[in-house]
Amino acid sequence: AGLRFAALDRALLEAPLVGMDEVRDEIGGMWPALDRFSAQGVGVVALRDERVLCWCTAEYVGATSCGLGIATAPDAQRQGVATATGAHAVAACLARGLVPHWECGRDNPASARVAEKLGFALAETATFWYARLG
Template sequence: MLVPVPPAARARLRPLFEGFPGLHGIIDSVLEGVLGQAWADSASNPRVAHLALDFNMIAGDPQAPLAADALRSLPAGEHLAVREAWEDLLVAVRGTVQPYERIDFEQPLRWDRARLAELQGGLPAGFIPERITEESVAAFEALAESLIYNFASPEDFLARGVGFGVRYRGKFVSGCSSFAISSRSLEFEIQTHPRYQRRGLALVTGARMIEHCLDHGLTPCWDAAHEGSARLAERVGFGARRPYTAYRL
C-alpha cells in the first residue's frame, strides 16, 4: 500500500516523473505541494509514486513490489496517465480499460508577443475582457466550475491562482484559468459558453494567460483532450503536438 507524501517531501518524487508524457503543469503543482495529493511506496527512497489532481498520474518502476497495488487502488471511472512501460501491468491488473488520446504540446522556440497582442484585439463589439477579481470570481465560477474547482475556495483561487474572462451583457461567456499552478508552470483551463463558441473568445483569454505566464516566469502548459482544444493551442502559438495515451478505468 502506498503511503501519503506530505508537500515538504515531494521533491524526492520528481525524478520519477521526468519525461512524463503530459500533464506537466499538474505534476509541477502537486510535486511542489501547491495543489493535489501524492503517495509513494517510500517517502525517502521512492520507486513508485501516484499524484492526483482531478487526474491520476503514476510513475516509477512497474516491476516494483507495490506497482500493481498502486494501479489496483484506483476507483473505477477515474482517469489515468502512465508511461508506455506500465501498459502491460495496467491491463493485467485492471482488465478492461478505455484508452484514449490526449495531446501535449512542445513550447515554441520563442513566444510571439506581437501575435499574442494581436489575438487579444479581435473581440467583437460588446465583449469585454478582464482579469478575475474578488468582485467577479463568483460570476466567473458560474460560467464553469472547472475554472476554479481545484482550489479550496474562491478566495483560495484569488490568492494562489489567476483567471481572465470575457463578459457580454454583464455575464462571463468565456474564461481561461490556472487549472494548476506552481512556481514553475501553469496548466490551462479554458471554457466558453456553447452559445458563444467560434467567435475567437477563447483565443483572447488564452493569449492573455500566456502573456501572464511570460511576465511571471511560468511555463504555459496545455494538455488537450480533443481536437478542438488542440487546434486552439496551435492558434495561440504552442509548438508541435506530442500525443500520448491516457486511460479511463
C-alpha cells in the first residue's frame, strides 16, 4: 500500500496504529492534554498500512504563529517522507492563518535539512533551559 497523509484529529490520535504512542507522547510533552491539542493544535502524520512513519506537529500555537517539530521512523528516513509530511503540515498552518516556525536542536541536522527544503531559513539559535517539576 502507498503512503498517505492525514491531519491529526482526536479520532486518529486514539487509533490503534503502530507508532501512534510515540505521537501521543510527543504531544503530551508539549501540550497540557490531547483534547487541547485536538482543539487548537496542528499536526500531520504519514501513514503506510496501519503504521505511522512520520509526524509533524505544532509544539505550540499562538494567535498568529506556531512552532513545528518533526520525527521520522528510522526505516523511513532519507526517502522524502519527512519533507512531504512537513509540507502538508506547513500547508495546514497556512490554511489556518498561522505563520509556521521550524524548531529543531543543533544535534538534529536532518530536521534542519527538511526545514531548508521546505523554504525555511535560519533566523536564530537559542539556548533553552528545562525544569523537571513535580
